[in-house]
Amino acid sequence: MNLDARVAILLDKQEIYDLMCRYCRGVDRMDKELTLSCFWPGAIDVHIGRHGQLHTGTAEEFFDREWEGFSDxxxxxxxxxxxxxxxxxxxxxxxTYQFSFYWREPGDDPGLNWLNSNRYRDVFEKRNGEWRILRRDFLRNFTLPIRPVGFPTLENGWPTLSQSREDLAYRSVTDLPEKSVCD
Structure with missing residues (x-):
């Protein structure tokens, strides 16, 4: 394989990785539009839990059914x-191997807070120069209850957790202050 072909494959892999990062941002920021933009319309989604299949249908159907629960x-x-x-x-x-943490108050209740170990087996398709997920098989490896020590606050100047487009992750380079807080 020549160098140009190898570079093209590397660029495709980077675009797919970026797509997966956007997917994670969409779910964590409760941005359903961003999350669904990672899938082609009508993309197949199969979620398989520890005890068997949880969902077979489209990605839109899965997120329409599950989205409200994420906001809990x-x-x-x-x-x-x-x-x-x-x-x-x-x-x-x-x-893709993936870990996800979900928590809600009270933070010391392991029944409300857990760590998931999952795998995505995704088929991607590139249309008009854009990669998106065509089929996802989601496999749950395990879930563990966790007991968080506490929730971040503004006490030390750190931002609070956000499930919205107001999150720091959505700010661009042009939104940054001219002077660093370290100056």
């Missing part, structure tokens, strides 16, 4: 781990 949490964080992507033209398959 104070916050969530999704972390992408190992990601193996195989690109073949305008199709790609990826297996």
């Amino acid at each position: 949490f104070t916050a969530s964080q999704h972390y992408l781990c190992n990601m193996l992507i195989d690109v073949d033209g305008d199709r790609a398959v990826a297996e």
Whole structure:
């Protein structure tokens, strides 16, 4: 394979990785529009839990059914781990290991706060230069109850957790102050 072809594959893999990061941001910020923009309309979504299948249908149907439950949490964080992507033209398959934390107050109740270990097996398709998920098979490895020590506050100048487009993650370089707080 020549250098140009290898570079093209690397660029495709980076675009797919960026797509997955946008997906995590969408779920964690409760931005349903951003989350669904990672899937082609009508994309198949199969969620398989520890005790069998939880959902088979489209991604839109899954998020329409589950979205309200996500807002019951104070916050969530999704972390992408190992990601193996195989690109073949305008199709790609990826297996992504993922950890997600969900918590809500009171923070000391392990029945309300947990860590999930999951895997995404995604089929991506590139249309008009844009990669999106065509099919997702979601596999739950395990869920563990957690007991958070506390929730972040503004006491030390750190931002509070946010599940909205007002979150710091949505600010662009042009939104940054001219002078650093370290100056």
